[in-house]
Amino acid sequence: ELKVEQNPLFLSMQEGKNYTIYCNYSTTSDRLYWYRQDPGKSLESLFVLLSNGAVKQEGRLMASLDTKARLSTLHITAAVHDLSATYFCAVDVKAAGNKLTFGGGTRVLVKP
Amino acid sequence: GAVVSQHPSWVICKSGTSVKIECRSLDFQATTMFWYRQFPKKSLMLMATSNEGSKATYEQGVEKDKFLINHASLTLSTLTVTSAHPEDSSFYICSARPGNSNQPQHFGDGTRLSIL
Numbered sequence: 001e002l003k004v005e006q007n008p009l010f011l012s013m014q015e016g017k018n019y020t021i022y023c024n025y026s027t028t029s030d031r032l033y034w035y036r037q038d039p040g041k042s043l044e045s046l047f048v049l050l051s052n053g054a055v056k057q058e059g060r061l062m063a064s065l066d067t068k069a070r071l072s073t074l075h076i077t078a079a080v081h082d083l084s085a086t087y088f089c090a091v092d093v094k095a096a097g098n099k100l101t102f103g104g105g106t107r108v109l110v111k112p
Numbered sequence: 113g114a115v116v117s118q119h120p121s122w123v124i125c126k127s128g129t130s131v132k133i134e135c136r137s138l139d140f141q142a143t144t145m146f147w148y149r150q151f152p153k154k155s156l157m158l159m160a161t162s163n164e165g166s167k168a169t170y171e172q173g174v175e176k177d178k179f180l181i182n183h184a185s186l187t188l189s190t191l192t193v194t195s196a197h198p199e200d201s202s203f204y205i206c207s208a209r210p211g212n213s214n215q216p217q218h219f220g221d222g223t224r225l226s227i228l
Contacts, residue, residue: 031216033216041222042221042222045218088155090156097161097169099161100146100158101158104154
């Protein structure tokens with residue numbers, strides 16, 4: 001059974017500082033996704049990572065994938081209040097019918 | 113970009129009522145749609161995979177008679193919560209994948225269901 005673990009579950013950030021969220025998964029993955037969810041809202045797609053060594057960046061967020069270590073990271077640079085949200089990683093495995101398995105989520109609160 | 117519309121966005125109803133939630137892909141055809149359930153401050157849990165023209169595949173522990181799924185066309189899947197009770201209150205989110213399985217899923221805006 002595929003397991004996806006995120007840590008930390010909660011991250012209190014200070015504005016201007018850098019932080020990293022980790023996502024570990026237990027079996028070979030075809031794709032890894034990062035999503036953002038604001039309270040009461042659905043998911044907003046941030047990144048899709050397809051291959052080992054893949055790195056994608058958008059604004060203050062950067063995601064990377066190490067398929068050998070089965071690890072993805074979401075790095076936040078110089079955190080700002082607008083980044084407060086819950087972040088989820090999810091893994092897609094073809095052999096499992098392309099179902100997404102989600103991590104537990106990381107709740108991020110950026111304080112001034 | 114691919115858009116998935118989910119309706120209603122919010123519903124409150126009495127215990128014992130059946131509630132239908134619609135998930136539509138607006139600008140693409142989706143042979144596969146997925147239904148998720150999310151409890152407060154928790155992650156998304158896949159309930160079932162909906163395949164156009166065939167029976168849905170339910171995840172372990174999900175009651176198929178309680179959560180009826182119909183995927184009658186390439187752009188519409190419905191989830192009906194039958195005889196809803198307060199414990200069915202939750203946030204339900206659908207997603208749709210364009211025909212090619214290599215395409216990522218696109219998520220609807222979710223439906224907040226509150227059963228009194």
